[in-house]
Amino acid sequence: MARGPAQATDTGRERIPRKGRVSGVSGATNRPESAGRPSLTPPPDATAPARHPDAPAPGELLGAHYDQCFGCGEGLPHGLHLAARADEGVSVTAEFTVQPAHQGAPGLAHGGVLATALDETLGSLNWLRRAIAVTGRLESDFLRPVPVGSVLYLSARCTAVAGRKIYSSAEGRIGGPDGPVAVRAEALFIEVKLDHFTQNGRPEEIRAAMSDPDQVKVARAFEVNP
Numbered sequence: 084m085a086r087g088p089a090q091a092t093d094t095g096r097e098r099i100p101r102k103g104r105v106s107g108v109s110g111a112t113n114r115p116e117s118a119g120r121p122s123l124t125p126p127p128d129a130t131a132p133a134r135h136p137d138a139p140a141p142g143e144l145l146g147a148h149y150d151q152c153f154g155c156g157e158g159l160p161h162g163l164h165l166a167a168r169a170d171e172g173v174s175v176t177a178e179f180t181v182q183p184a185h186q187g188a189p190g191l192a193h194g195g196v197l198a199t200a201l202d203e204t205l206g207s208l209n210w211l212r213r214a215i216a217v218t219g220r221l222e223s224d225f226l227r228p229v230p231v232g233s234v235l236y237l238s239a240r241c242t243a244v245a246g247r248k249i250y251s252s253a254e255g256r257i258g259g260p261d262g263p264v265a266v267r268a269e270a271l272f273i274e275v276k277l278d279h280f281t282q283n284g285r286p287e288e289i290r291a292a293m294s295d296p297d298q299v300k301v302a303r304a305f306e307v308n309p
């Protein structure tokens with residue numbers, strides 16, 4: 084049977100051929116899915132990250148980028164409510180209190196939730212550079228169990244930039260900001276244009292986000308890459 088480039092699957096979804104995926108839509112990468120995973124080590128031509136002149140001052144709260152964000156949004160009862168604070172250079176700190184809704188094993192935080200906390204903290208670094216970026220790769224290590232009720236003290240720093248690729252790392256400590264490291268991660272974020280969201284996101288939420296009366300959030304979405 085002849086097969087076209089895109090085939091219907093039994094779920095009714097379109098299956099994109101593995102090789103040579105082509106798309107005019109931002110967010111659907113042209114890299115074949117079979118491509119090797121690029122290194123999390125910056126290439127030799129990478130440069131040091133530069134803080135944007137209008138970035139929040141060290142110590143200032145960054146605020147949520149979207150109130151329905153599971154990581155930082157204030158509108159989700161079971162979200163992480165992670166509040167990141169600017170630090171020196173291109174680095175941030177954040178705190179996250181593990182709630183009963185975040186359990187994996189009884190009394191312990193779910194590893195995926197901890198990875199989300201790392202991802203969100205790493206993502207907030209991009210605001211200090213005024214770049215819109217999404218997580219391309221996140222590699223996490225879980226070193227100690229994190230009990231419900233504990234505060235995870237997170238810190239993250241951007242280490243290098245190479246074109247659209249942003250390299251960063253983060254760690255989360257328990258028992259205090261100088262306590263033992265419980266989780267850590269290395270990440271590669273990829274800079275994207277606003278159309279990554281407007282063309283791929285569900286229209287209802289995109290419309291709602293665009294008409295958000297909180298001008299700061301809207302400005303944050305648009306006043307990037309000036």
Ligand SMILES: CCCCCCCCCCCCCCCC(=O)SCCNC(=O)CCNC(=O)[C@H](O)C(C)(C)COP(=O)(O)OP(=O)(O)OC[C@H]1O[C@@H](n2cnc3c(N)ncnc32)[C@H](O)[C@@H]1OP(=O)(O)O
Nearest residue numbers: 110111112113114121203206217218219220273280292304
């Ligand atoms: C109204 C609306 C307002 C919205 C206001 C938004 C505000 C700001 C919200 C931020 C929100 C944050 C929230 C927390 C962080 C998330 O959770 S983000 C959500 C999770 N991440 C995703 O959904 C990303 C899904 N992936 C994709 O969309 C696409 O694969 C990507 C990442 C955009 C890349 O696709 P692409 O643009 O076609 O890029 P591509 O040319 O393939 O690659 C560019 C370079 O990056 C490298 N690369 C790409 N992907 C990878 C990878 N996975 N691993 C390693 N290297 C990679 C390539 O090797 C290439 O390197 P070079 O050849 O240049 O050396």
